[in-house]
Amino acid sequence: MTRAALPDAPSAAMIYIVDDDAHLRASLVNLLESSGHEAVISFDSAEAFLRFERPDVNSCLILDLMLGEGSGLHLQAQLQQDAPPLPIIFMSGVGSIAVSVQAMKAGAETFLTKPLRQNELLDAVETALAKDRQRRASCSTLKQLRARHQTLTPRERQTMALAITGLLNKQIADRMGISNITVKIHRGHAMKKMGARTFADLVRMGEALGIGPAPF
CATH class of the missing domain: 1.10.10.10 (Winged helix-like DNA-binding domain superfamily/Winged helix DNA-binding domain)
Structure with a gap:
């Protein structure tokens, strides 16, 4: 796991990166930090990411489709039980139409091909974080309603x-x-x-x- 300097504010948006390419992980962390994102953490495997105790804050995941130990689709399936679900931006250098359709049907926000275009990635991150904020607000409201109903x-x-x-x-x-x-x-x-x-x-x-x- 590579951890950027995290801010003290517990409400800061978190961006996670899961890719087995160390050079790409470092490049993405630098790009996101230089774009104003203060909390960026990268992982070299799905297992490392799942072991990390994620804070309950606005967040998104940039996920490599072809990880060294298996498919990013498997990690996506494991995260589908989250409420609200973590927005996922898939990236791959060997993606096919069939795989991208599968990822999107399973709830991925978007599917980017390597080499990544910086502006395209940054736009995808902003969109994913905005959707996560909306989902969290809706989820919070529903929890409050359920508590009142009880x-x-x-x-x-x-x-x-x-x-x-x-x-x-x-x-x-x-x-x-x-x-x-x-x-x-x-x-x-x-x-x-x-x-x-x-x-x-x-x-x-x-x-x-x-x-x-x-x-x-």
Whole structure:
């Protein structure tokens, strides 16, 4: 592993490089640092990269397709369980259309051929980091919604699930076997706990959580 001088700020964007060519790794680190990226770490193998404890910050991976010990596609497959997934920029000197299509279908951001064009690589890095920021923001929002939803009582969850389908309070009361007033109380508590300012907000939250009406 080759580590550039990392900044003290824990929120700095991280750029990882995995390639078994030491000269290329050094060149990429120098290029990225000279372009203003302060946190760049390179690895000579997929195993070394996987052993590294990555901080939970904005990041992307520049990955060689043909590593010495195996295909970069294998590492890509191992990283697909990450949430959010790490954006991957593939590079190869022997890439084929079939392989590039496979990499893109598996979620790669782009596929570059060696020798790399500096501007093309830098643009790809900026695009990958921007997408990662968006994914992290969405993932953070969803985690917050799930945490809020867990604070609801079972009855409040049922009321929310039925309400966001468009049922009226009276219909929900009939379905749940409770009074109309109790439904209003559960609905009000659900909106407050979820942080929904309007019923439309509650509906959007339910859609984001994938909530459907509870069976009765």
